[in-house]
Amino acid sequence: MARILITGAHGFIGRHLAKSLALAGNVVIGLGHGNWPPLHAQRWGLVYWLNGEIDIPNLRSIQKQFGTVDIVYHLAGGSSVGAAIANPREDFHRTVSSTVELLEWLRQEASKSILVAVSSAAVYGAGHIGQIAETARPNPFSPYGHHKHIMESLCISYSESYQLKVVIGRLFSVYGEGLRKQLLWDVCSQLEVHPDQILLGGSGNELRDWTAVTDVVRALSFIHTEANLPPKVINIGTGRGTNVRTIVEGVGQAWAADTNLSPEIEFSGKARAGDPQSLIAQSDQLAALGFEWQKDLMEGLADYVRWFRSESGARS
Amino acid sequence: MARILITGAHGFIGRHLAKSLALAGNVVIGLGHGNWPPLHAQRWGLVYWLNGEIDIPNLRSIQKQFGTVDIVYHLAGGSSVGAAIANPREDFHRTVSSTVELLEWLRQEASKSILVAVSSAAVYGAGHIGQIAETARPNPFSPYGHHKHIMESLCISYSESYQLKVVIGRLFSVYGEGLRKQLLWDVCSQLEVHPDQILLGGSGNELRDWTAVTDVVRALSFIHTEANLPPKVINIGTGRGTNVRTIVEGVGQAWAADTNLSPEIEFSGKARAGDPQSLIAQSDQLAALGFEWQKDLMEGLADYVRWFRSESGARS
Numbered sequence: 001m002a003r004i005l006i007t008g009a010h011g012f013i014g015r016h017l018a019k020s021l022a023l024a025g026n027v028v029i030g031l032g033h034g035n036w037p038p039l040h041a042q043r044w045g046l047v048y049w050l051n052g053e054i055d056i057p058n059l060r061s062i063q064k065q066f067g068t069v070d071i072v073y074h075l076a077g078g079s080s081v082g083a084a085i086a087n088p089r090e091d092f093h094r095t096v097s098s099t100v101e102l103l104e105w106l107r108q109e110a111s112k113s114i115l116v117a118v119s120s121a122a123v124y125g126a127g128h129i130g131q132i133a134e135t136a137r138p139n140p141f142s143p144y145g146h147h148k149h150i151m152e153s154l155c156i157s158y159s160e161s162y163q164l165k166v167v168i169g170r171l172f173s174v175y176g177e178g179l180r181k182q183l184l185w186d187v188c189s190q191l192e193v194h195p196d197q198i199l200l201g202g203s204g205n206e207l208r209d210w211t212a213v214t215d216v217v218r219a220l221s222f223i224h225t226e227a228n229l230p231p232k233v234i235n236i237g238t239g240r241g242t243n244v245r246t247i248v249e250g251v252g253q254a255w256a257a258d259t260n261l262s263p264e265i266e267f268s269g270k271a272r273a274g275d276p277q278s279l280i281a282q283s284d285q286l287a288a289l290g291f292e293w294q295k296d297l298m299e300g301l302a303d304y305v306r307w308f309r310s311e312s313g314a315r316s
Numbered sequence: 317m318a319r320i321l322i323t324g325a326h327g328f329i330g331r332h333l334a335k336s337l338a339l340a341g342n343v344v345i346g347l348g349h350g351n352w353p354p355l356h357a358q359r360w361g362l363v364y365w366l367n368g369e370i371d372i373p374n375l376r377s378i379q380k381q382f383g384t385v386d387i388v389y390h391l392a393g394g395s396s397v398g399a400a401i402a403n404p405r406e407d408f409h410r411t412v413s414s415t416v417e418l419l420e421w422l423r424q425e426a427s428k429s430i431l432v433a434v435s436s437a438a439v440y441g442a443g444h445i446g447q448i449a450e451t452a453r454p455n456p457f458s459p460y461g462h463h464k465h466i467m468e469s470l471c472i473s474y475s476e477s478y479q480l481k482v483v484i485g486r487l488f489s490v491y492g493e494g495l496r497k498q499l500l501w502d503v504c505s506q507l508e509v510h511p512d513q514i515l516l517g518g519s520g521n522e523l524r525d526w527t528a529v530t531d532v533v534r535a536l537s538f539i540h541t542e543a544n545l546p547p548k549v550i551n552i553g554t555g556r557g558t559n560v561r562t563i564v565e566g567v568g569q570a571w572a573a574d575t576n577l578s579p580e581i582e583f584s585g586k587a588r589a590g591d592p593q594s595l596i597a598q599s600d601q602l603a604a605l606g607f608e609w610q611k612d613l614m615e616g617l618a619d620y621v622r623w624f625r626s627e628s629g630a631r632s
Contacts (some may be wrong), residue, residue: 104405137453140469140473150470153465154466157463158404161459
């Protein structure tokens with residue numbers, strides 16, 4: 001049993017992580033933005049949710065109430081490439097400024113705590129073919145990717161200069177119940193209105209490493225044991241690439257299984273800003289820790305469709 | 317004749333740059349921290365000095381008063397490895413937060429202006445042997461170096477996403493009149509008290525690319541023509557490495573030329589935190605622009621000693 005702080009616990013991945021860690025018997029505290037009534041936060045496993053900035057006063061207040069935490073999972077930050085392009089300063093403050101505050105607090109007041117910094121494959125950016133090793137030279141392609149990379153640099157800087165125990169996990173294309181944006185959400189939202197047609201940006205040939213959120217949060221709880229000096233970077237990916245068209249077809253089939261309709265899928269052919277062609281993990285490091293991916297992709301898509309429809313029903 | 321804004325114009329390099337650009341017929345405005353009476357700032361070539369943060373209100377106020385500038389030389393930021401290690405958050409705000417503000421202002425209100433971002437060889441960090449090309453993988457070694465690298469990343473990110481015209485100059489070991497810190501200052505300060513003995517940290521074998529500030533500011537005014545998309549990084553170095561012991565001996569000889577004393581030089585042998593073994597520029601890009609280094613190193617050291625003594629006399 002450990003005391004664990006999750007920044008950004010109110011987000012899609014944060015709440016799955018909170019639930020998973022709480023079920024494993026840990027005391028989980030959350031900090032970040034989001035109006036989250038205590039009973040709702042408790043349903044996701046949190047003993048306490050503080051709606052506020054990642055800053056030293058808030059971190060101190062949590063420390064005073066619950067003692068020094070054993071592990072910090074740092075998920076707070078910008079969460080959309082498009083939003084980052086529209087307002088780069090806002091994304092910078094969410095992703096970078098919050099990290100400096102967290103690192104300063106760790107340096108000065110919690111230097112024995114482990115930091116698991118959750119980053120993104122967006123730091124690899126464009127121009128990669130096939131599996132990308134953690135040692136590949138970062139080449140971010142959007143303010144979102146640059147800021148995630150800067151977040152990593154700050155963690156490494158503090159770890160090197162002040163001996164903080166840090167590990168960085170780079171997430172790939174995470175999907176699952178509760179994700180109310182990105183490809184799967186867009187496809188289901190279109191199917192709900194026009195079950196026979198899907199229109200999307202891009203070419204459909206973009207390759208991504210699709211990872212179920214339930215697996216991703218297990219992986220994150222695996223890598224905390226690797227927090228050490230110098231800090232490691234670990235890809236949280238399966239090593240398998242699946243193109244967008246295949247995903248959309250999978251969602252379409254799961255959707256049609258109930259309705260007997262097969263949607264027509266059309267891509268604009270125009271690449272979206274900040275959207276690299278291929279992002280696939282080299283997954284050797286994670287595998288070496290004994291981690292195994294469990295969720296079958298098509299099964300995961302079907303689960304998502306089921307969840308979307310139950311949500312949709314709940315909304316109407 | 318151009319309208320030029322220099323951030324950090326009150327610093328050692330900033331004021332030399334202001335003077336040089338003003339002598340060439342430009343209108344030079346300064347923004348940054350430092351209590352600088354108007355008459356003193358004018359002696360360094362500035363038509364206006366605004367003592368304040370690099371933030372959008374201050375940038376707007378300058379724009380309102382003088383119109384949109386043609387070029388921004390961005391020199392504001394932390395200026396000491398030791399200070400950055402002692403207070404990394406302060407160094408982060410000086411170097412990184414100021415840059416985000418400047419870039420936001422450029423993006424929103426001055427997108428045609430050229431940005432010359434002045435960075436440091438500290439982004440190369442440790443582990444390099446011989447000349448370092450601009451394409452070498454950055455490996456910063458201290459919070460100071462990390463923050464300079466982050467500053468560069470932000471400039472590149474904004475340039476890529478918002479088509480800002482940016483060029484980055486990486487400075488090496490800049491010395492000259494007015495520099496009241498670092499090796500030459502320390503050596504002269506010791507000689508002033510004990511003309512027969514110099515005690516220093518490090519091994520004396522550290523290799524650096526020593527560059528006279530008068531040459532460096534000429535180089536900065538050369539590279540502004542290279543501001544373009546995608547942004548270039550250009551080393552502002554000579555390509556020649558000289559070890560610390562040789563520099564100290566040069567200063568000692570210049571000092572002794574008047575006094576007939578030859579100081580004994582002793583190194584602790586203990587490396588200083590954040591101090592790489594070798595930082596030497598590959599200078600091909602700068603040379604290709606037609607730039608020539610003028611100041612002879614030993615002559616430059618002698619000039620420095622003369623300046624130090626005149627200052628010293630002025631203080632007593």
